[in-house]
Amino acid sequence: MNFKCTDLDEALRAPELPEDAVIHAQTCDPCRKQIELWSSISDFAPQLHEEWSSPALWNRIECRLEVPPRNTGSTAWRVVLAAAASLLMAVGVYCFWPTPLVTSSIEPGAFLTAQTLKEVQSAETTYVQAIEKLSAAAGPTLKNSSTPLAAMYREKLSLLDSAIADLKAGVAGNRYNAYLQMQLATLYQEKQKTLEEWLENAKHNN
Amino acid sequence: MDTSDGALELPTLQPMNEPSSYSTEAGLVAACRRQDVRAFEVLYKNHGSQLKSVAYHITCNHQDAEDAVQETFLRAFRAIREFRGQSTLKTWLWRIAANVCFDMSRKRKTETEFTAIHDRGTSGPAQRLALESVIRRLSHNHRMVFLLFAVEGMKHSEIAAILNVPEGTSKSWLFEAKKELQRMLESQR
Numbered sequence: 001m002n003f004k005c006t007d008l009d010e011a012l013r014a015p016e017l018p019e020d021a022v023i024h025a026q027t028c029d030p031c032r033k034q035i036e037l038w039s040s041i042s043d044f045a046p047q048l049h050e051e052w053s054s055p056a057l058w059n060r061i062e063c064r065l066e067v068p069p070r071n072t073g074s075t076a077w078r079v080v081l082a083a084a085a086s087l088l089m090a091v092g093v094y095c096f097w098p099t100p101l102v103t104s105s106i107e108p109g110a111f112l113t114a115q116t117l118k119e120v121q122s123a124e125t126t127y128v129q130a131i132e133k134l135s136a137a138a139g140p141t142l143k144n145s146s147t148p149l150a151a152m153y154r155e156k157l158s159l160l161d162s163a164i165a166d167l168k169a170g171v172a173g174n175r176y177n178a179y180l181q182m183q184l185a186t187l188y189q190e191k192q193k194t195l196e197e198w199l200e201n202a203k204h205n206n
Numbered sequence: 207m208d209t210s211d212g213a214l215e216l217p218t219l220q221p222m223n224e225p226s227s228y229s230t231e232a233g234l235v236a237a238c239r240r241q242d243v244r245a246f247e248v249l250y251k252n253h254g255s256q257l258k259s260v261a262y263h264i265t266c267n268h269q270d271a272e273d274a275v276q277e278t279f280l281r282a283f284r285a286i287r288e289f290r291g292q293s294t295l296k297t298w299l300w301r302i303a304a305n306v307c308f309d310m311s312r313k314r315k316t317e318t319e320f321t322a323i324h325d326r327g328t329s330g331p332a333q334r335l336a337l338e339s340v341i342r343r344l345s346h347n348h349r350m351v352f353l354l355f356a357v358e359g360m361k362h363s364e365i366a367a368i369l370n371v372p373e374g375t376s377k378s379w380l381f382e383a384k385k386e387l388q389r390m391l392e393s394q395r
Contacts, residue, residue, distance in 0.1 A: 038384060049256075058247060
């Protein structure tokens with residue numbers, strides 16, 4: 001056995017202490033103490049992992065992540081809100097959607113006359129166009145925002161679009177059914193409301 | 207869609223479950239690249255605890271450690287589009303954290319010397335306090351390697367990638383860090 005005290009540093013570099021170093025330490029007090037201290041540092045280190053509860057930390061980070069680094073935001077929002085307001089006014093002026101159709105309790109199986117159907121279809125076309133414009137106004141912010149809230153609005157609008165498509169398919173095969181037309185109007189209203197909510201929310205967060 | 211009872215079931219705004227795409231590295235990277243906040247939340251859940259711990263040993267108090275973690279995520283969020291996928295997302299995040307910690311340790315070096323031991327609300331075991339106090343006197347690289355390897359249990363290959371040095375350097379720095387700690391602890395006896 002040729003292990004000397006000067007070899008200890010090299011021995012400590014190894015992942016596991018070599019056998020000859022262990023044997024040497026049994027008879028060499030300074031080396032034994034060094035090995036013990038070395039081992040105790042390694043053994044004790046994992047206990048230094050510092051764990052504490054920070055329930056608000058992620059929320060704090062999230063709030064900062066949601067602040068969009070934009071300089072032209074306020075101007076852009078003014079344009080978007082002006083467009084939305086104009087659209088809503090246009091919707092009000094046209095009064096294209098007959099209120100009784102939405103709010104009255106139409107029984108399934110009720111039918112429209114040819115003239116009423118024509119009016120309803122005309123109103124629906126105008127309404128859809130208005131909602132599309134509203135969608136276009138809300139679209140960029142809704143699409144680009146990575147917030148959980150935006151994701152939920154996107155999901156809701158996607159579900160509404162899917163439901164509208166289903167119902168429109170049903171209406172296509174039964175155009176005179178007032179009940180289905182009313183359901184369709186309800187969905188359009190919900191979509192309009194959702195888009196308006198998003199615009200309002202975006203305005204406050206800007 | 208059921209329209210039989212006249213009442214439509216409209217979707218309500220509720221928190222979504224964690225998408226399964228976040229469970230794969232590729233899915234998580236893609237979501238992070240889209241600056242999907244929820245993907246960053248997954249990163250936080252996966253690494254926040256270790257990041258806080260390392261930051262604590264660098265900054266010496268919980269509040270500053272939380273600030274360091276916050277700064278890490280803000281930098282990561284802003285820089286994610288530049289992430290080219292040449293390392294894992296974890297390595298990339300830890301690289302940012304290492305830089306944040308380095309910046310903070312430089313800024314607060316003077317304060318550290320005086321607040322190190324007294325910051326803790328309750329005094330821990332003497333051994334822990336002794337080791338904590340000497341760790342803070344290590345150079346930044348030695349301290350980072352020691353914390354990542356010995357305290358947080360990372361591999362040298364990971365640490366080398368985080369610190370952008372060869373694996374041999376990581377091993378060498380760990381050895382030097384432990385020798386330095388040993389020397390300082392012996393001198394305290």
